[in-house]
Amino acid sequence: MSNFDRIVVVGGGTAGWMTALALVTGLRGRTVEVIESEEIGIVGVGEATFPxxxxxxxxxxxxxxxxxxxTEGTYKLGVEFRDWRQQGESYFHTFxxxxxxxGSHSLWGQHRRLGDAVAGAFGAQCLPTVMAQEGRFCAPNAIQGAPFKYAYHFDxxxxxxxxxxxxxxxxANRTEGRIIAVKRREDGGVRSVLLADGREIHGDLFIDCSGFRSLLLGRTLEEPFVDFxxxxxxxxxxxxxCEPSGDGITPYTRATALEGGWAWRIPLQQRTGHGHVFSSRYISEERxxxxxxQQLxxxxxxxxxxxxxTTGHRQRFWVHNVVALGLxxxxxxxxxxxxxxxIQSGLGRLMRLLAAAAPVDAAAVEDFNGGLVRQFARIRDFIILHYCLTARRDSALWRDMAGMALPETLAFRLHAWRESGVLLEYDEEGFDATSWLAIxxxxDHWPGRADPVLQELSREQAQxxxxxxxxxxARLVAQLPAHADYLGQVLAR
Incomplete structure (x- = not known):
């Protein structure tokens, strides 16, 4: 394979323009063309991000x-989960x-050993969790030794x-147009795309950012879908x-478990984004x-x-001269x-290959595909974790999720945690051990027995x-500005 002098990005939106901006910024001497159609539009809702x-x-x-x-952006310290374990309970997963x-100084181990009545709320041991609860924010570089990260909400x-x-x-070159046909090369790759007005756009490498349609990788190359x-x-x-509430702009996303799924709340500067993610097997669209x-x-x-x-991914992400990113x-x-x-993970892998002196060969493409397959699986397991530990039995969804057969990788991780308190980490993780611990x-899912080394600290020392x-x-957070005040200072720069 060549290193692709002419790159065509099919589709705009977040994936397409993140890709185009990275290509024109990080690579020299390549032609980058983005084809998007105002007729089709993009999947654009309030977006919450990762650090x-x-x-x-x-x-x-x-x-x-x-x-x-x-972007009407705000800061995000993490996610508040409401009603996931049981109705009326909540917890935070923050960064x-x-x-x-x-070891003996394991704070979670000593906390579990002492019990909540003595040790207090576990979230109080995490700086950004307390910041989120108090509605305060400050960038980590303004706090000496602050052990946290942050992300954003935006439109x-x-x-x-x-x-x-x-x-x-x-x-980057932008071409407005709707693709009506795809022309193939003899080896099965894509030679060009034909637009509705008759123009034909040729490329060496095509990056499919066409959203759920998966126009090139899915429809044209018929790459199978791995269904989760x-x-x-x-x-x-x-x-x-909806209109923003009078409670101020909270520096976190909220996910509230409901009868057949869960509802998100994403606060922006001038509005609040709400959504309800649900399963049509368990609840009708109308309900x-x-x-x-009711959540607004x-x-x-x-x-x-x-x-x-449908949750899942294409079996391969790079086939012939087509790479899919995003939906x-x-x-x-x-x-x-x-x-x-x-998107960023796939794009980073792609950029490293395109920037290398050597041509992209079959082994590099195989490694690209394998890495992303594993990453999807790791994140899949982390998301399933939120469901499978529930104590809710009030609707069919939660009963089924609590009793379902788990992927082997997740089942083994849960076994290691329950038996010995080990937070396993694999390759291509999306979330580290601290995130798993937060969930x-x-x-309220703890190991069945404690590590004996915890006993090396007396209960008084642990407390x-x-x-x-x-x-x-608590002292540090009390000195920090409210999230809205800090955001206002940044926007005034």
Whole structure:
């Protein structure tokens, strides 16, 4: 294979313009053309992200204040999960840590040993969790030794437009048009795409960012789809923006478990994004829509919009001279905001191959595909974890999720945790051991026995260590600005 001088990106939206901006910024001497159609539009709702987006912004030279102004963005410290274990309970998965994970000074181990009555709430041991609960925010670099990361909420349509402006300014070519046919090469790859107005666009490498249609990889090359819906049965989502509430802009996403799925809440500067992700096996579209409207903070700003999908991914992501990124490659429900992370992961792998001096060969493509397959599987397991630990039995969905057969990789991880308190980590992880611990703790899912090494600290020493960390975090958070105040300072730059 060559190193592809002419690259055609099929589809705009978040995936297409993230790809185009990275290509024109990071590679020299390549022609980058993006084909998108205003007739088709994009899947644009309130978007929540993962901390990796900060690295993408840094690599392509995006200024944070400019970005937040352009996208109605706000800061995100993590996700609050309501009613997942049982109705009336909640917990946070934030982008911070709980101190040491191993040894006699393991904070989670000592916390579990002492019990909540003595040790207090486990979330109080995590700085960004307390920040989220108190509605405060400050960038980590402003706090000496702050052990946390952050991400953003923003309007996905505005984000795509913002990236498009930057990419075109840096040399990407934008072609408005609707693709009506794809012409193949003798080896099975794609030679060109034909637009409705008769234009024919040729390329050496085609990047499929056509969304759920998967126009090139799925429809044209007929790459099989690996279906995860027997583990993750949600297949619909209603989305609706509303007026912001009077409670201020919270620095976290909210995911509330409902009868047949869960509802998201994503606070932006001038509105709040709401949605209901659900399974049509367990609840009708009409009932799910009604439940979404009951979740809104304020007056709806548009009619609810329905999206249909299947969780899973294409068997391969790079076939011949076609690479799929974004929804055309696969989709995992947005419970932990991994859609853009998966785009970024695939794009990073692609950029490294295209920037290398050596041509991209079959072995490199196989490694590209294998890495992404494993990453989808790792994130799939992490999402299933949120469901399979539930104690809810109030509807068919939750009863079935609690009793379903698990993927072997997840079943083994759960066995290791239950038996010995080991937080296993595989290759190509999307979430580290601390994130797994946050879900285990939030779902009150602890090992059946404690590590004997914990006994090397007296109960008094353990209690003192936990109290000191909890009190230090509380003092620090009390000095931080409210999220809205900090955001206002950044936007005024």
């Amino acid at each position: 990796s987006i900060l690295e993408y912004n840094r690599l392509v030279g995006i200024d944070e204040a400019d970005f937040l102004r352009a 911070g840590d709980f101190g040491s994970l191993t 996905a349509s505005l984000y795509a437009s913002y990236l498009r402006r930057l990419a075109v300014r840096r040399g 819906s027997h583990w993750l049965p949600v297949d619909r989502a209603w989305a609706c923006p 799910a829509r009604d439940q979404l409207l 903070d304020g007056r709806p700003l548009a009619e609810p919009r329905l999206l249909r999908f 055309s490659a696969g989709f995992l429900e947005p419970l932990e905001s991994t859609s853009i992370f998966l 285990h703790a939030g779902m 003192q260590a936990l109290a000191q960390r909890r009190e230090a975090i």
